[in-house]
Amino acid sequence: MSAVDRQLEELHETITEAVPADISVTEVKYEGPELVVYTRDPKRFARNGDLIRDLASQLRKRITVRPDPAVLSRPDKAREAVMRVIPDEAGVTDLDFHEDTGEVVIEAEKPGLVIGRHGSTLREIAQEAGWTPEVVRTPPIESSTVSNVRNFLKQQREERRDILERVGRQIHREKMSDEEWVRITTLGCSREVGRAAFILSTPETRILVDAGDKPGSDDVPYLQVPEALGAGATNIDAVVLTHAHLDHSALVPLLFKYGYDGPIYTTEPTRDLMGLLTLDYLDVAAKEGRTPPYDSEMVREAINHTIPLEYGDVTDIAPDIKLTLHNAGHILGSSISHFHIGDGLYNVAFSGDIHYEDTRLFNGAVNDFPRVETLVLESTYGGRNDYQTDQADAEAHLKEVINETVEQDGKVLIPAFAVGRSQEIMLVLEEAMRKGEIPEMPIHLDGMIWEATAIHTTYPEYLRDDLRDRIFHDDKNPFLAEQFNQVDGGEDERQDIADGDPAIILSTSGMVTGGPIMSWLEHLGPDPKSTMVFVGYQAQGTLGRRIQSGWDEIPISSGGGRSERLSLEVDVETVDGFSGHADRQGLEDFVKTMNPRPEKILCVHGDERSTQELSSALYHKYDIRTFAPKNLETFRFV
């Protein structure tokens, strides 16, 4: 009998003793980080209000109770019971019964009403129906990504349970080593922006944090060195994804091509956005005639292996590591990943990308932790002079540019990341039109912006408090404003828009490295009345950076492999202050007010100058040991 089986047998006995005598416990097993308890008496279990909570705190594990398949009521009868309990206003749009696990997935427009105060309605459902309820939100704006992911996971339910059980047994395996050390290896994004990837390793466990690509470059993280996958993909115990931007996520599906078969921990919106962005990444590669590094099947593998975590959940992900994700304020679902290693041995936080101040979309990044000895901190705007304009000034500047452009009968072209900056700008424009600060006109959203927006509205819990509340009411949901038009008519529609009246166009990609923005450049690039407005960071080597710094002739592909040069007559403006990244001040403030203050900081995710200047400043101001690592270095802590 393996150590894990012995452990489960003991848990089975302990739980049997802890629950009232009239509740039978038929099986106890791990599914990912959760302990699943099967019972023949699900209704009685649900009736004993605090039983699950008490068990969880006694065993220090996350616990799910499920009915033993033998005692399940028939789905049609259960459906009646479920619908009887849920109030009509909840707007249930789908019920999905899984007889193998006794779970019923309830999709509703107002999940809060299905959950009830402190979960009271959920408990009532379990009590009345004898099935274990699970709630998801009906997207207020239809999202093909969300529905694809949900349908896919529905089909994969059985395989996924096998994955989760395997992962669960891995997490709860016995420790194998008496040694204690903690190391971080930089596989990318050190003294550069892009290809984020780190290995966090202990004698017991190896975690890959992010696996991104580098915009405007063929550079990929050093996944093939022995420290990473060079020792075999099974050498990695878990992947943690801080957020969905491709410079952090693009190569996550590739891991499965290399044979990785373990979990990905991230937030639910990050999972969906990763699906959206990586599929588009493959699409763009194919359109540009490059061989994509993996195919869409690998994206599905990644989704199937994702174990979603909510902000603040403390989760065992290895025998010696607990992971907690915290809001990073950067994009939807973005997180700071906090690792507690050993029993109080050491704590490391990876900032991912952060925004310290609140934005229209998000609350500012969390910087309050139980303990952190080492912080791995992004440094995109870490340079000595990388102070950004205030958001209010930035918005005023943008409105001014728009008004000027409209006055001369031009159009405003804004290259933007589909995820994050686009929605921020949409909120600014919607308000400005509502308040009459800029003229009402169509706002065309090209590329995946509309789809990304739909995903935002599916997860309002991840948005800033007041925005969340507005989304809960259709008539106040700013993303439903009528100015917004999704460009779905291809080149014809673009031509019509370009030939038409003043308008604003938001289009991907955000750094002008591909996607529909290339087409917009052809339509509006030669137009001296129009304005191209950069609102986000343009990395070294991207076409966006080149246009921003004054190139007025750019190469474009004219099909058939030929390439021509396009003269830019369009006015080029940069509006600072909309970045999803903390600026130098924000980074300093993040560290200054961080609780507790870390002992060491690794400044990464910034060019050589930014990381070194930030490293030096943080050392001198706060007397913290700071480093500006190179790629492929390994730091040992403890």
Add this chain to the structure above:
Amino acid sequence: MSAVDRQLEELHETITEAVPADISVTEVKYEGPELVVYTRDPKRFARNGDLIRDLASQLRKRITVRPDPAVLSRPDKAREAVMRVIPDEAGVTDLDFHEDTGEVVIEAEKPGLVIGRHGSTLREIAQEAGWTPEVVRTPPIESSTVSNVRNFLKQQREERRDILERVGRQIHREKMSDEEWVRITTLGCSREVGRAAFILSTPETRILVDAGDKPGSDDVPYLQVPEALGAGATNIDAVVLTHAHLDHSALVPLLFKYGYDGPIYTTEPTRDLMGLLTLDYLDVAAKEGRTPPYDSEMVREAINHTIPLEYGDVTDIAPDIKLTLHNAGHILGSSISHFHIGDGLYNVAFSGDIHYEDTRLFNGAVNDFPRVETLVLESTYGGRNDYQTDQADAEAHLKEVINETVEQDGKVLIPAFAVGRSQEIMLVLEEAMRKGEIPEMPIHLDGMIWEATAIHTTYPEYLRDDLRDRIFHDDKNPFLAEQFNQVDGGEDERQDIADGDPAIILSTSGMVTGGPIMSWLEHLGPDPKSTMVFVGYQAQGTLGRRIQSGWDEIPISSGGGRSERLSLEVDVETVDGFSGHADRQGLEDFVKTMNPRPEKILCVHGDERSTQELSSALYHKYDIRTFAPKNLETFRFV
């Protein structure tokens, strides 16, 4: 056709064009770093004096010419020809003809006379006999190690040729990566003494430098992390061994148990000493009831995979790395390993263990290199106050202690490493007796000291110039002095010696961690008239260190698994200044006079205080970037 085969084909053509038309070249192949050229006209080849040298410099390769087996003269005829050419005074003791390669190995008491001025006699042998001569020295003192190694290699000749051919093709493979980086990973001996092991890695190549154990501890280097063997033993391209002491060599044979099948580069004496010391290491483990980590078969594998290099040979060991070994002055065959990486990209030197000043045995360490950007420097005596007594004062002190002990009718017990310190002390004692500074008395050598001494006399080229010259003449060879007695009669002989007249006993192990010194402790430990003299470094955690620092009761095993306590009445003295390690002054001088001065120094192979104090001092004195790494860190250069 593989790239290497294409390369060899081109070399074949080039060589055919370069040699006179009457010399046929039948085959060209790699054996390790050498290019072997087979010819049907070996005599003509030999007659064209500078032909080989010219080819070598044209092709920038080390070249060996061998007769095509088809044209070989019969060994009995060849024997006559060979003996005709070699002068009688050379003292040939063995001729060994290898028909498969056309080589004749000549063992002679005076190899210099077989080689002749600038190799003229060798060329004459090739010319007359048509066989390719190879010369080795007949050990002036019989050495079972040397004869075992030579016999073993004789038997393995065919398998070894296969190994060399495979290694040769590996070395000359095409480069696979366009990237450029150089990294060093510390697998041991950082902030500690013992378990030396480093990985030097480039995108192309991974070299393991040393693989030792840690005296007085069970700690072994971190060979199982993915950076080392965790990614598979075949992930290592080459092993370089700086010297034979077990804290650098003990686990080299273990690599073959793990499936390593590549070359070990080291000096010839280090190969033999490694064989001696690792076999003894297995023996000691077995005697102490521990399971040896590998068996003697693995030691033979290690010897079979060793490619011996001479000091100063610049050798291709990978497509992007050239290795040169330089005298380190520490023990017989000890070397500083200098790596030239890429085409002028970067240079790293690993000091191994060094002695900067000349000693009686060795010339001081070389610190003159074409280029060195990073030096990995030992720090055994790197502490602020780690200044050692001068050798002359140390010798006077030792003689004083001996005279005092003899006056009170006691015996002098000196624990010493078999290799290095023992021979140094032997030279001191021999001279002191010859000059009448101490009374003539027997000097008993216990453990492997005599055998190690025999190996020293086999390789006089590796000894200090004047000592080498003395060994060339039997009547002046100090190691042949009649006072020396090898203890080979076991416990009876030890008892007799202990009961007898004043005498000096040198016995292993040097840090009192096992071996016959344990028996001598029982014999002489309770004797207040005798003196125990420490002449070498005693590592933390060793019994030697404890006795040195005042323990007067020690645990001894009394057989049958019981253990008793032994009261020490023996006088304990420490005579500084005989260390094989540079002291703090020596380390500073090594760096100060080093040419060129390195940009970075990693201070390793010293306890935490020593490495940090040396690191700090070198930084402040010479404005060099210095580090005191921890184990398991990775530094990136370039």
